[in-house]
Amino acid sequence: MNTHTQTGAEPPPRISRDELFQDFFKRPTHGVRDLLPRYDGDPGELSDRLVAAIGKQDSATKRAFVSLVVLWLGRHEGLPTLMDAMQDDEARVFVLDELRRNRQFVLGADGRYQGLALTIADLVQALEPALRAPELPGADWARRYCIEHAFDLAAPHLCTLFDYPKLKVAEQVIEAFAQHDRDDGLVEALRTQLMVPAVDETQKEAGRLTTLSHLLGSWARRCLKPDLKQRLGTACVDIIKDALASDQVNERLWPKSQNRPPAEPLLAAIAICRPPGAEALLRSMLVDGRLLAVLRASALCAAQDLLGAAPPERAEVIRDLFANDAPMRADSQLLEALDQRQLISTDEFLAGLSCPAWAAALIYLLENRADDRLQSSALGEALIGALPSLLAQIRRAPNASEAVLRNLGQPAHRARHESQVRDALHTALEGLDPTQPEARELRSRLMQQLARFGELQRLDLDALPPWEAMAAHWAREGIDLKRAAAVLHAEGLIAPVSEDQLTALDTLDTEYEHPLIELCALGGRPWHQQILVDSGYEHAHDRLFGDLAKLVVPPLPIEDLRQTGSMTFTEISPNAADLARQPGSGYGENFALLEGVPLMSTEGSRQQVHFRCGDQRQRFVVYPKSSWMDADSVLVAINALLAQLGRPECVHRFPHFADWGYEAALYWAGDAAAFERARVQLRLPVDGPERLSPGEGLASVLLPDEPIAPAAPVHLYPWTLSIPRASGA
Secondary structure, three states: OOOOOOOOOOOOOOEOHHHHHOOHHHOOOOHHHHHHHHEOOOHHHHHHHHHHHHHHOOOHHHHHHHHHHHHHOOOOOHHHHHHHHOOOHHHHHHHHHHHHHOOOOOEOOOOEEOOOOOEHHHHHHHOHHHHHOOOOOOHHHHHHHHHHHOHHHHHHHHHHHOOOOOHHHHHHHHHHHHHOOOOOOHHHHHHHHHOOOOOOOOOHHHHHHHHHHHHHHHHHHHOOOHHHHHHHHHHHHHHHHHHHOOOOHHHHHOOOOOOOOOHHHHHHHHHHHOOOOHHHHHHHHHOOOOOOHHHHHHHHHHHHHHHOOOOOOHHHHHHHHHHOOOOOOOHHHHHHHHHHOOOOOHHHHHHHOOOHHHHHHHHHHHHHHOOHHHHOHHHHHHHHHHHHHHHHOOOOOHHHHHHHHHHHOOHHHHHHHHHHHHHHHHHHHHOOOOOOOOHHHHHHHHHHHHHHOOOOOOOOHHHOOHHHHHHHHHHHHOOOHHHHHHHHHHOOOOOOOOHHHHHHOOOOOOOOOOHHHHHHHHOOOOOEEEEOEOOOOOOOHHHHHHHHHOOOOOOOOEEEEEEEOOOOOEEEEOOHHHHHOOOOOOOHHHHHHHOOOOEEEOOOOOEEEEEEEOOEEEEEEEOOEOOEOOHHHHHHHHHHHHHHOOOOEEEEEEEEEEEOOEEEEEEEEEEHHHHHHHHHHHOOOOEOOOOOOOOOOHHHOOEEOOOOOOOOOOOOOOOOOOOOOOOOO
């Protein structure tokens, strides 16, 4: 019979007082408490020594530290000193950081920190100055901590911040009081702030009014206390009445610079809270000719909710809404609200499609819902009827005509209206003024639409994007993938591709995934894709050069590939938010996102790519711009090297995609003369600089190499990381 004897682990070694105090301030504040079971001295005498040491420290932060150590030992003597020390900025930040990072601080249901002679009430009392003065160090975190863990205790101090100038602070406090359904003077503070005599809607004041209106409106809608809910609704009525009595009523209730108009949440709250005077106010707004059409339409939604039925002014409000040629923002949300309440009849909806300012929003409404009305013949007739007038105003409202054309291209409408669409597009093309700066872009847009609606003979292929021009050329000449494969094979650019492989090719024809790319890969000559944008400014021109050298057959023997130099950053403005606040910047109320971010320029940045090909060392210069690499110089350099070596190939670049600041390109290599013949036959969408012939400035592209001086990397921000690359990777 086997026996097993389990031997207990050796007890941890004892610790002396000197060892306990070694690196005292580097340990967590609860460190002494945790080591106490191993202490070989008298614990009581130790805690007495620590209490006596509190007053001997030479800084408030150290006094706060020792006070916390004493409190962890269960001694209350550390509390008064801690409270006093936290009036010092550095000590306050230290204590708050302890609460934030140290998981030993666990707040119990009784308001005491477990194992610690400290309560949340003590902490709030010590933090009172920071709660009342948001500009103090650590005040932001103190406010968040107290709102989360001790709102009732902190509320008397926080209620002084309802009208604090910094909106982020006021918004945080107002939301906290609203979530707890506590007034404490907040309703009156909001009423006072929202009854302003004038509004400069190009500056941040309009953004503050919008935010406060939404806070008040959302609180009123969800408030669970009947008396408070009535006061909130009455405040909304008073604010709108005050705006109606001013000569800036539209600027106050529906400012152009705001994405979320202040009127909407206030009107919605009035309909839900039903305060005295609500019905009379809404009815007066429906017939007030001074008000924007969108503002009256928003009041119409509130009146429907309040009355339970559409008011008699409904038809007039909707008619004026769609007659308005310059609606404000948030049209889609307003239309959604009107349509949900069935406040727009079918005839009114179809009539609205003729208004350039509303057509796109009306169509988006149907598309977002996958509405059955999208397939109705009545909609098709309305769309084709509205198209000529929308195309005539395409320069001012391009989204409207594109939305109409997108839906006319659906199977339910295309067969019936295709010829009418093409006629309308040709008429619009004839009406373009070539002297207008947008004429070229508008012509391209109209030509793209003609191609999508099956026009072939009267297309200007040069006005189409490259891949769409190729697709239109193929359709016009009857070229399919089989014929394209035959052309490329006849020119020696690809190997034979079998019938089965051609049949299996995806027939998707877009600029993102044209089957021509897969065809070349099947023929043994794959393409190379390169992202041209790097938001970290780590442009790998050397890597692109090496990848392009591998495209030719046989590959170029490139070795010792390396990039030197770095981006240069020149500060234009220390704070981009200052520029964003200026009228016309386009940032609206979002300039706060740029607060503290410098505006930089990379003008003059210059880098070099060094390489060895055979026994010759050379280099070339690239000039990256901001987050875009200098792809042109790399393409010129690789083709200059091919010409220098007497190789017949050429590397070609094709546009791939560009979206939201990102851009990619496709590269392909082949015999230059053969490629040119294939390019003409297939109208291949080549992009980029022309190839240099031998003697035509090659010496200015490929330079003799020079010693590489080591240079420290330069980064836009101190936290930017540099990722080292292996040579030639």
